[in-house]
Amino acid sequence: MPTTLNRVNVPVAVDAGKCIAEKGCTVCVDVCPLDLLAIDQQTGKAYMKFDECWYCLPCEADCPTQAIHVSIPYLLR
């Protein structure tokens, strides 16, 4: 699976101001059934590592700080 080339044009956006991964949270990484999310060791924040989203939404729903927003493509709504 190719890694994301940038972190802007991916469906899963992480608000770095809200993400508390540097305090040990890995909820979104753990709940994603496709293992698409990861913690950036440089920034200490979660990000979308692989752009293969199923839009199943547990990452957004389970994030304890509401740091994640998943943009669902119009055709899937």
Ligand code: SF4
């Ligand atoms: S679940 Fe939320 S707070 Fe935790 S690592 Fe993921 S984005 Fe950050």
Ligand code: SF4
């Ligand atoms: S919506 Fe589902 S597939 Fe997409 S990143 Fe979140 S948990 Fe993973």
